[in-house]
Amino acid sequence: MAVGLPTEAKVVNIGLSWFAESIRAQGGDVEHVDWRIPADGDHVVVAALTRLYGPASGRVESANAEVLRRLDRGVALLHDIRPAIDVVPGVTDRTLLHCGPAIDWPDVCDPLRRSMRAAVVAEGWAPDVEHADRLLAGGEVTLAPANLHATVVPMASAIGPSAPVYVVTNADGPTTAFAPISQGPGEVAWFGRETPAAIERLRFLRDVAGPTLRDVVRAAGPIDVFSLATQGIHMGDDLHMRTQATTNLLIRTLLPQLMDVGGRAGRELGRFLAGNHLFFLTIAMAAAKSLTLWAEQVPDSGIVTTMARNGTTFGIRLAGSQRWSITDAPPVQDALYYAGQGPETSAKDIGDSAVLELVGLGGPAAAGSPAVAAFLGGTMADARRATEQMVAICAAESSRFTLPVLDGRGTPVGVDVRKVVELGITPKINTGILHASDGSGQVGAGVATAPPACFVDALLDLDRRLSG
Amino acid sequence: MAVGLPTEAKVVNIGLSWFAESIRAQGGDVEHVDWRIPADGDHVVVAALTRLYGPASGRVESANAEVLRRLDRGVALLHDIRPAIDVVPGVTDRTLLHCGPAIDWPDVCDPLRRSMRAAVVAEGWAPDVEHADRLLAGGEVTLAPANLHATVVPMASAIGPSAPVYVVTNADGPTTAFAPISQGPGEVAWFGRETPAAIERLRFLRDVAGPTLRDVVRAAGPIDVFSLATQGIHMGDDLHMRTQATTNLLIRTLLPQLMDVGGRAGRELGRFLAGNHLFFLTIAMAAAKSLTLWAEQVPDSGIVTTMARNGTTFGIRLAGSQRWSITDAPPVQDALYYAGQGPETSAKDIGDSAVLELVGLGGPAAAGSPAVAAFLGGTMADARRATEQMVAICAAESSRFTLPVLDGRGTPVGVDVRKVVELGITPKINTGILHASDGSGQVGAGVATAPPACFVDALLDLDRRLSG
Incomplete structure (x- = not known):
């Protein structure tokens, strides 16, 4: 039943559910009834x-x-960051977890092909994207939908076994879900790029951001993801297209541990986080998946x-x-x-x-x-x-x-x-x-x-x- | 002239300015004219x-x-943090800059007295608040309104010559204004407390936060205060009672420099910033003052x-x-x-x-x-x-x-x-x-x-x- 929002207080559309469920108390005056033929009349x-x-x-x-x-x-707690192969069920060597439903290489769209090639090179399975393409076309890399491995990946992401993933657990399930660290803006594989910089970003996540953030998260203790998201919504985030506020809330929450990192890793991670206003996106995704795993x-x-x-x-x-x-x-x-x-x-x-x-x-x-x-x-x-x-x-x-x-x-x-x-x-x-x-x-x-x-x-x- | 806001599109009140200035084009329909006797009719x-x-x-x-x-x-740029005595015009030893209009000790309210005593102890002019009270009552400390020294201080603040202040310059004036670092929540002098913890916070600002943030700000380069504030307003800040979003934006902006601090100062500053969602308040105040100094x-x-x-x-x-x-x-x-x-x-x-x-x-x-x-x-x-x-x-x-x-x-x-x-x-x-x-x-x-x-x-x- 489609009910108008409070300041409007009008019923917008009324269809089959209305007569099937019988008339319920309305939230306000019915101003306009736009009855449509349910399901376009398909009998x-x-x-x-x-x-x-x-x-x-x-x-x-x-x-x-x-x-x-x-x-x-469900209460989703971020408590660890680990290489996918160590924690994601069913991930073995030579597997890429990709977005969306299952798909064979010939049907993979251009940006996702590029992302897969970048991941293959970053994993060290091929020296360059041309060789990576041959491996993928030859069926020498297993393609698996992330969703069937308790994992969700944003945009044209494909992640290899060494990619660090957030570990988010809904204790009531218990159900645990995973998502990769946001790659940030610019020349990045999740946007369908396969440049040297895009491949280097994947290595940076594996070698610098992953281990460093793992230590930060472990030192800070479990983070209630939706508690931060709730505040972020009050600060203009939708938590999908915009995660700026929630990203910043997380960074201020983790600041004592982040400022304890020091050294070159600290400097590099600092620059990466300062330029990545969508950093929270994949944390929210992993948290959401930990709930849908329970619900399903x-x-x-x-x-x-x-x-x-x-x-x-x-x-x-x-x-x-x-x-x-x-x-x-x-x-x-x-x-x-x-x-x-x-x-x-x-x-x-x-x-x-x-x-x-x-x-x-x-x-x-x-x-x-x-x-x-x-x-x-x-x-x-x-x-x-x-x-x-x-x-x-x-x-x-x-x-x-x-x-x-x-x-x-x-x-x-x-x-x-x-x-x-x-x-x-x-x-x-x-x-x-x-x-x-x-x-x-x-x-x-x-x-x-x-x-x-x-x-x-x-x-x-x-x-x-x-x-x- | 009082004009209703767009979604209402009504004139709310109409008074003397209306007839004195002649009728101007209205923003929408006039629904209700509530004419009041101007200035309560005082002739x-x-x-x-x-x-x-x-x-x-x-x-x-x-x-x-x-x-x-x-x-x-006016464009207000935060570019330095210095002890007040080094940069604030007219500040000498044994001066406290306080909030509001000029005031003599006998008229000072309770929370401001406590804040002044805490500042006197933090400056080392007295060993404890009892001695500080005697110095203040005896006229041995000069009380000066911060506003007359290009400075603004929040709540019951009183700052001594050693207190670190933000240096914010409006280049178009040029006018430069100052404000102390926000003391944060809890047992703090700006809330009218004079406990050992409140005095220790003043020393922490002077000895740790001030010098560390000075290095961070200098390394980051001038910060356009109102550019951050503009974004913060779109994230639910009013920039007075609530500065959470803008504080967080600033912290993410400064993250590379903050993560470069390291050591004990880094850890202490990290904890201080993580717990201080009103951190941006005094930066916004100094920026506002740099504009009012120009306007006045x-x-x-x-x-x-x-x-x-x-x-x-x-x-x-x-x-x-x-x-x-x-x-x-x-x-x-x-x-x-x-x-x-x-x-x-x-x-x-x-x-x-x-x-x-x-x-x-x-x-x-x-x-x-x-x-x-x-x-x-x-x-x-x-x-x-x-x-x-x-x-x-x-x-x-x-x-x-x-x-x-x-x-x-x-x-x-x-x-x-x-x-x-x-x-x-x-x-x-x-x-x-x-x-x-x-x-x-x-x-x-x-x-x-x-x-x-x-x-x-x-x-x-x-x-x-x-x-x-």
Whole structure:
């Protein structure tokens, strides 16, 4: 049910859930009822929706409630940084963990190919990117979706076994998730670059940043990731496109340990952190994944617990199912581009960072972020509309990620596949945009709209499972 | 003229300026005209207002325009940290610079007395606070208002000659202003404490923080204070009651130099900065003072360029005049208190930090600050009303301090004594509250309302000067 936000206090859209669930108390006056034909009138889909809102709704609602509790209440603690091969389950030598659903080399998009080649060289498996390409094309490197190894990687990331990863544990699960250290701006592999500088950055992370930050994190003690994120949202972060405030909060929190590093490592790490305002991004991603890993153990739910893109395909999974629903990756719309760039030079939507949108961060938190507003039309009202769209398709509101501009209302949490299909509104994902082909890296940033087809597929599968 | 803010688009109050200046184009529909008797109908004051809006208005407007240009356009660079005696004009041995207007020892309020005694001990002029009290009571220490020495000090601060001060220069003046390093939270003299820990903090600032931060600032190069403040406002700071975001931005900016400190000084400074979210407060104050020093050189203006309190009296000065208009310090209203505290245990409004309210920070920036909103009723609408009140009595809007929640509108700048007196609305100052008598330090925080009497006095003096 799509309910307008407090200062507007109007119902925006009313569809099948409204009549199926019976009229509930409204948050305010109904000003305008824009009834749409559910699921565009597709009778197979409407029949599935009718079952999932009707006879099966008890099971679904009960499962959803537990999934929502896990997404909303899990406490994610960052407590270590280790080489992937030491901690990530199933990682062996000659494996690259990549963003998005599983993919074979011939289908890998240009920026991700470059990132993979850079990782192969940084691992020492090949002396240069040409040799790396031959190894990859020859099937001599195993490509594995990070998501299936409790790991999430941003944009066009591919990480080798030696890459340092954050270790974030949700003690209530217990579930532990991993994500690489943010590579920062500029010539970097996660933006689809494979220059010597991009490869050198991977080595710097492995040899300097990883071990140093490991010591810092261990000395500081476990860090409550979402406690910092909550403060960051009150300071204009959405925690996806913008993590400036939360990055800075973390740095001030760790300052005593950082200032204790000293020497050349201290100087290099200091410069790296000072220039990396997206440093917190992958920490937030690992924390989000530690919650979705817990939530996905619940069967029979219609809540999305995996949403990832590799630049070629876009895939989701529902809690309680290992099945991927996959479709083509969409372009990134509502975008701002660097000079000379535009849709024609842009790769498709890519990265695992959409895990943030599943726990109430990113698009759901847009309303509070002036920086995100700049990509959505320029005003805070534009940003608020992005959050309102997520309210329409989410099952709950966060009890911790509150939005001062909405008088403390929580960000929407828990993408409900029934609402998505019924209303034809899919999640908005705040993200960067990479060059489609020339290896020049980031060309802009904007908002991707998840493609509807995979949600329809997931809904029909849920209906089949519950009817079986 | 009081104009409602964009999303409301209504004229709120219309008084003498409206008919005196003739009708100008309005920003939106006039919904409600609440005409008040100007200056409560006091015929002497009305006569002065009539001259200042009438025959003298050309001179005043012209002077105001130049004052506003200086307050809005000056670029304040932090470039050094030095002991006060080395850089602050007129500081000699056995001098304490204190907040607010000039004051004699018998009239000094309890928290400021304690702060002065702590400073005397830290300077080594007395072995303990009892001896310090005798020196102060005996007139053996010169008490001087910091404001008359190009310096501003927060809350109940009193600083001795050895105290390290920020050196902030507005190159366009050129005008240079000074402020001490923020003492941080807890047992600290600026909160009216004189415990051994409070005295030790002063020594730490002199012996460790001052010299170390001096090296850091010199190595980093000049820091554009208002560039950071502009970003901080977009992250929920008002730069007075809340400087968390801007403090963190500064720390990340300085991180390479901070991480180069090393040793015991590095560890101690790291802990100090990690626990001091108001660290940026005094940097912002020094920067604001460097602009008001420039603006106050302009004669014939009705814009306030000094506003300071010592816990006993509240004083203002207009640009172009050395004359103080002084009245009793007010209590702090709209406050939140620590448990067991309240108006009856609260000292009166104190400190030089109100200089921030003169350049578009603090109260004028309340609308964008969730943290400040908590002190004003809890909602962002409450915070917006605080900014609206400043809009009513200010002569311009900042070109650099913009408020995303008001669609990028600038914060109000330049308190116009004519508008204050005409409308009976005085500046709101976001501030802390100290215990009135027991030396326990901060008891809460809130919003002080400047007392009207000193504005009336300043207006009458301006009228006399322009009529002479």
